[in-house]
Each structure stands twice: as C-alpha cells, then as structure tokens.
Amino acid sequence: MMKKNKILKKAGILIVVAIALCIFPFVASTYLVDVAFFFGIYALLGLSLNIVLGEVGLFDLGHAAFYAVGAYTTAILNTRLGIPIFVLLPVSGLTAAGFAWLVCSPVIHLRGDYLCIVTIGLGEIVRIALLNDPGGLTGGPNGVFGIDRPTLGGPLVIDTSIGFYFLIWIVVGLSIFGLVRLQNSRIGRAWNCIREDEVAAEATGINVRSLKLLCFILGAGLAGLAGNIYASKMMCVSPESFTFMDSCMYFCIVLLGGMGSIPGAVIGAAAIGLFPEIFRSLAKYRMLFFGAAMVAMMYFRPAGLWPRKRGGSGVK
C-alpha cells in the first residue's frame, strides 16, 4: 500500500512539473525562454557528465571536447553537405560516442588524477585543433557559420525560442527516462560498484574496463546531442564555447547537484546556468560572487543540493 501511494505521489509530481514546463514558455518573456533553453543544455551536459563522474567516479575535466565534437559534426555536415539537422542529431551523438571510444580506449586503465589530466589534455587537443582549422573544416577561431534550423519536413521549422525550448527539454526528458532506468539496472549498479571499489568490483565479476568505456561512450553521446541542438540554436559554433573552463563548469554541475544523482544534475545545471543570469545586476562582480558561492556551497552542502538517497537509515 505504502509503495503504491509513493508511486502515485511521484507520478503526480512528474505530471505537475511536465504541465508547468509546457505552460512556462507561453507566459514567460522570450528572454526567459532562452534562459530556460540554456538551462536545458546545461542540464543535458550535466546529465551526460554525471554518468562518467557521478555514477562511475571518473574525473572527466575534458567533457567539453565531446560536446564540441557533436556541435562541429552538426555544423560541418550541415553547412557542407546540407544534411538536415534532425538527421544529424543521432549522427552527432554517435560521432561523439565513437570519438570517446577511440580516445578513451588506450587510457581507460589510468587511475584517478592521471585519467583526469588525460581528459584535460583531450579537451585541450580538441579545442586547439578546432582553432587551427585543420583542412579548412572548422573555420579557426571564427568557427562555422550559417547552420540551418531543424525542420520537421515542409513548413514545420523550429526557429522560435519556444520551439528550441521544447526540443531541448524533450531530449532532456527522454535522457532522464533512460538514465533512471539504467541507474536501476545491472549496468547502473555495476557502475556504482566501480566507483566504490574498483578492485572488489573486478573480483566480483564486473568487467571494469568495458563498463568504464561504456560510461564514457554514453556520456559523450549525450553531450554530442547537446552539441547538435546548441549548434542549430546558435546557427554558429566557435572554439571559445568549448574551453577548459566550460568543462570545469560541467564538473561543478555534477558535484553541486550531488554525485550520481539525476535530479541533482538538473538542479546543479540550474545553479550553474541560472546564477549568472539571475545576478546580472552584480555586473563585473558577478563571477567573483560565483566563485565564493561555490566555496560556500561545498561548506554547507558538501554532498550536493540533491544527493542520491540509497536505502533506509536504519533497520527495517
């Protein structure tokens, strides 16, 4: 009985949130809808990094690279070959995932901080490569311009803020659905086991190497999707959106929200993505306060804003 009530309550909350999300763009200003769009992008990036950092505990400080691969795949294939954005959505995801598989395979055995510096290195390599315009493909520091809007065929084009708002939040919603199910499966449990104790996980029969690779592949794939949507919203991409600083921000999203917590990643995205917007009035002191707020947050809530709850607190 209790369990049924709980499920009903959860479903109720979900429906209320979904309705609120649907009504929001029609009552809010275009500016706010745009802010909510970028919140959605941050949420998707937070969710994607949460797989790597939160679930498996691997320090990935180069996540912007996967985001960049997704965005540039879309940008280049769309502007060069005219492939529609929606076709490129899965293509970008798969390219980023494939890239992750390629670059992570040789380094996946590294531990802790050593893996961390390698991800930083990969992030920088990608950014510098984009800057240097290899083969005239990436447009150097200016990036790639003139990316199309997503079309659903015929006159149905997503070109308004509201359209993009729905696009990103539908993708976020679907990702959350998939990630929650993964979390409660053999794969999710094994990921957590690796985070807790790699040696014990391996000795219990968990293939640590392939599951670590899997988390990078899935995380990169989601980041690639975010890159696709971002590219078509902005209609241009440039290397300055994919710096080490950006990777750090995604890192903070996961930790501020709570390691391995799916609602946490969304809340963390709100904290990181919305803070600079809300405190616009602070002008040049804004980021100063932002840094201080991060320190304060870790003092008051070291486990994050919405940590993942596990099991009961006492004997049942």
Add this chain to the structure above:
Amino acid sequence: MSLRKDNKSRESSQEPNQKEDVILETQKLTKKFGGLIAVNNFDLKVKREEISALIGPNGAGKTTVFNVVTGIYPADGGKIIFKGENLNGCKPHEVATKGIARTFQNIRLFSKMTCLENVMSGQHCRCSAGTWSSIFRTLKQREEERRTMKVAESRLNQVGLWEYRDMLAKNIPYGSQRMLEIARALATNPDLLILDEPSSGLNEEESENLMKFLKALLKERLPILLIEHDMNVVMGVSDWITVMDEGKKIAEGLPKEIYNNPLVIEAYLGKEEEE
C-alpha cells in the same frame, strides 16, 4: 575432523590420484616483486568437497597466492588450473565468471551502497542485459533482474543479514561486514570460494558461527580455500592444510599431521639458536 562425508576422504597425506577430484591446482606458481620472490614454485591442490586451508607466518606469500590465482597479479611462472582449464592470463572478472569467488583480508565492500545492492552485484557476471535492454526493460532483462533479486535475497538470508538489507554497507557492524562480503561472493554462484582471513577481527562467538557457516556451505558441495591465522578455526574446519613460508610450500597434510609437524612449528616459532 567431523567433515568426512564419504569414503573418498583422505586417511593419510597421500597424493590425490583421481584427477577429477581436484578443482583448483597451481603448479610451480611463481610471483616476483622486483627482487623479492613472494611466491616460489608453489604447488597447491584444492579438492572438491573439502575445506582447504593455506597457513603460514606473516609475509609468507599467502595473500599473494590468492591474488595471483584470482588474476589480480599476473603470474611470473607456473600454471593455475581450475576445473581443468588454464587460468593464466585471465583478468579478475573472468576468473570470477569462471567460478572462483573471493573475499579480501581488509574487507572491501561497496560501502555507500546498500547491503542488498552489494550482494546483487555478485549476480552481475551471471546476467547479460546491456544498455538498451536495460533502458527498454526487455522481457529477458526483467527476468534477469528478478533472478538477481531472488539470489541476493536468499544469500543475504543465508548469512543472516536480511534485517540489514536496506542499510549502507559501511553502517553495519564489522562482523556483519565480513559476512556480507561472503554473501556477495556466494551470489556469483561460485564453484570455489576463496576466503582471505575470514575470522580476523571477529570475536569468539562470531568465529564459532563462521565455522558452522563454512561447514554448512560444504554441505552445498561448495569447496572452500581459506587463509587463516586463528588456529582454532583452521583446525576446526579444515580437511587439508597447506603450510607456506617465504613463498614456498613447507608442508601439507591432515590437520593432525600439520599440528605435530616440526617444520611448521619451526616456521611459526623460529628455529632454536644452536650454540
């Protein structure tokens, strides 16, 4: 010595002649760390339906033998044969999947996961659902999850930790943590259980319970290999004892033989200085 169940059990320390009796065998196993030879041409035999103990003074190389057998360290020489199959070069998770489950000297649990989740992880290697079938909850995946839950629940019951199922592993008492680690190992449906000092840190009552538990496991026809320092436990449960010192086997035999073996006593207490 109460565990003699059939006529095949040994009456003396003669070499076992029936091959199929041996589940795990190491031949001339060697492991070096830099210049130190931790395990030196070590031969070990574990028979089906027996509890074998590996004993020896501190630093004799016992845990290293376990780590080499379970694939954590690669062997520098020799062979590991399990169920007639060569285990050399297998990764730890492959060894576990082939049927050797182990525990660690210093308990290694997934401390921020619940006790039930800890035990469920043991079934990981017996399931095959991948990313997509987990997301779409295919029939097969749901069937596997149900089975995982069933195995985990029964193993948790078996070690008497049912009441702790929803508590985080780090929050349960030390003695229970040891049992939880055994339950996790059992949840992999092993053919051989390797325990590294299972009674260390346990009080007398808990040790007694552990011994009863191990004997009960043997009734399930699960052979056990254990490292143990507590001689009461060793003498109480073992059918066969191998003694190692400085990486080498110095004796093996029935508990009563080992008990009186001068070489063993010397290894433990040191040689009397001759004047």
Add this chain to the structure above:
Amino acid sequence: MLTFVQQLINGLTIGSFYALIALGYSLVYGVMKLINFAHGDLFTLGCYIGYTLLVWVSAFLTSLFGIWGCLAVGMIVSAIGVGGAGILMERVAYRPIYPAGRLPAVVSALGVSIFLENFIMVVWGPRYLAYRSSFIPTAYWQIGSFRITILQVVILVLSFLLMGLLYYIIEKTTFGAAIRASSFDRDTAALMGIDINKIIFFIFSVGPALGGATGVMVGMYYRQISFTMGWVYGLRAFTATIIGGIGNIPGAMIGGIILGILEMLGAGYISAAWKDVFVFIVLILVLIFRPTGLIGEKKAEKV
C-alpha cells in the same frame, strides 16, 4: 642544430617557470591529495603584485636598491603576498571543507580559482597590462649564432637556486622528512607526533610563494600579463607535475623542464599553433606507458 640549441635555451627558461609552479601543485598534492586548481591564479596574483610594485613604487625602490635590487624586492614582496594568500585560501576554503572529502574540496578549489581570477580582474581591470620595459635588462650574449639574454641567465640561476633550496629542505632536513612522511600517510605521521598544521602551513605558503616569485619572472620575461593567464600556466604546470609523477618533488622539477623543452621544440620543429597538442600527446603517451608518471614510484595497490 641552430634552432635546436636556441629552442633548448628558450625551453629551459620556460621549463623552469613550469617547474616552479609545478612544485606548488606537487607540494599540496603530496600531503593533501588535492589538486589545488587555484594555484595557477595565485601565480597570476604574483604577476600583478610584481607589476604594481614595479610600476607604482619603482622610482622609490630603484633609488634605494638599484634596478636589480628593485626586481628582487618585487619578487620577494610578491612571494610574501602570494604566500599569505595561499594561507588565507587554505584557512577559508579548504580547511572547513576538507573533512567532507576530496570531491567537495575540488569544487572548492575551482571556486577559489574563479574567485581569484575575477578578483584580479576587478582590482586591476580586464585589459592586458605590460611590465615596463625600462626595467627589464635587455643585454644578451651572442655565442656563435644563437643568443642567450642576461634575463634568461638570471631566471635560470634563480630558478635552480630556489628548486635546489626546496629540494634540500624536503630531502635533507628533519622537517622535510616530516613532510615526506605526511605525504606517505598523513594520519600515521600525525600519530608519530608530526605537527600536521605546521606542514600544511608550509606547503600552502611555500608553494604559492614560489608561484608568486615565478609570476614576477614571467612578467619580466614576457612583459604582457592578463588576468586569465593563470589557467594556461596552471594547466601546463599541472601537466608537468603529472609527467614527473604527482606528489613527487624532483618529479615536478624534471617534469617542468621536460615540458618547457618539449613545448619549444614543438614550436620550433612542428608549428607554434600545434605545440600544445604536441605537448599533450606526449603527456598521454607517457601515461599510457608509465601510468604514474616518469618518476612516479611504481606503487602497486595493496590488495
């Protein structure tokens, strides 16, 4: 050959910068197991403190100590200031958070880094600043067909003196033994009667102080400074730390030098635009084949 020697000299110079900054990462990491992401920005703070001294009070300082004296005072004041900032940072942002674990401390470090960077921007403004060139000795020696400036010689000598001094303290003194013991096992070291607070004070003051002094040297060498430069230098120095083996003092020095030389050779032989890619690829290759760095001890995890 010509390019090679010239790039070697240049690489050695910037390598010694990286090495000095890397020491700060390594000292803190060794004892606290924390990547102090704010270290790069402490270095920037050093650049700016040096800039302020050399621009605003230079006339006064020069009249007292002469040009070299003035530069020396700039470096010392900068080192003291940045060392103080390091202590303050540890007290405010790390000490209260450390009990909560490693990860919150990493976020806190990133927070401090953002704070410091923006603090510098607010105080000194967002535009590039330049060290006054009248202050910077421009003499050089022409040996054959390559040249070495007097500034490079001074920087190299000074860097090696500082590194040697630190090496001596860490490896040869009782206090250094205490630091090494703490980085091996902090809790046991504390039980053995080692005053951990003293060691934390040392690592969080000396590391940043070295960074601060390096800041002034970098300012003199490159002239141009900006509030975001901490990221670049911090990242390079951190990379150097990893190449050498994190938490390892001689490793950090050697890693820094190797990195500087690699970077300059990459710039000379490959292309300036791709030099960082070259550096990172070398880093990744080093780690693939030696997962704990060049000098990192091969610590098999105890199972």
